Amino acid sequence: MTKRTYENETVRVLWDSERCVHYAHCLRHGQGVFDRARRPWVDLSLADTETIVSTVEGCPSGALQYERLDGEVGEIPDAAVSIVPLWDGPLAIRGEFEVRDRSGEVVVTGPRATLCRCGASKRLPLCDMSHVEVGFTDASPTDPGNDR
Ligand code: SF4
Numbered sequence: 131m132t133k134r135t136y137e138n139e140t141v142r143v144l145w146d147s148e149r150c151v152h153y154a155h156c157l158r159h160g161q162g163v164f165d166r167a168r169r170p171w172v173d174l175s176l177a178d179t180e181t182i183v184s185t186v187e188g189c190p191s192g193a194l195q196y197e198r199l200d201g202e203v204g205e206i207p208d209a210a211v212s213i214v215p216l217w218d219g220p221l222a223i224r225g226e227f228e229v230r231d232r233s234g235e236v237v238v239t240g241p242r243a244t245l246c247r248c249g250a251s252k253r254l255p256l257c258d259m260s261h262v263e264v265g266f267t268d269a270s271p272t273d274p275g276n277d278r
């Protein structure tokens with residue numbers, strides 16, 4: 131498990147590798163800020179603050195989070211909780227929620243997380259990418275429009 135923080139004068143980006151479900155929203159929308167082929171993989175100098183925070187807010191798993199350092203308001207979770215099945219993968223949940231394990235312990239809270247849909251995760255109820263190993267496929271005949 132890797133946790134890293136990256137910051138400039140306006141924003142601190144936090145990354146938790148264990149939560150990443152590799153849907154690549156950050157790679158496609160971050161104007162080069164996020165690049166897996168580069169070390170470090172996050173370079174905040176490549177985009178303005180609004181681009182960075184909107185990209186982070188699009189991370190379905192919550193692997194990416196941010197804190198504003200410029201006094202601006204940070205991410206406000208959606209008031210309504212929504213759940214969207216990602217193509218051949220987990221359920222993306224957004225909003226002001228708490229996810230608990232079998233013992234009732236809170237394992238993750240909003241604004242974003244991805245929940246296992248295949249049943250094979252070793253970190254239930256969160257997705258841990260085991261759906262790839264078990265070959266989980268989505269029975270939906272059409273792409274529901276996930277941003278993958
Ligand atoms: S958007 Fe989030 S879940 Fe998707 S690849 Fe980036 S860090 Fe991982």
Ligand code: FES
Pocket residue numbers: 219220221245246247248249250251252256257258259260261262
């Ligand atoms: S959906 Fe990802 S581990 Fe089950």
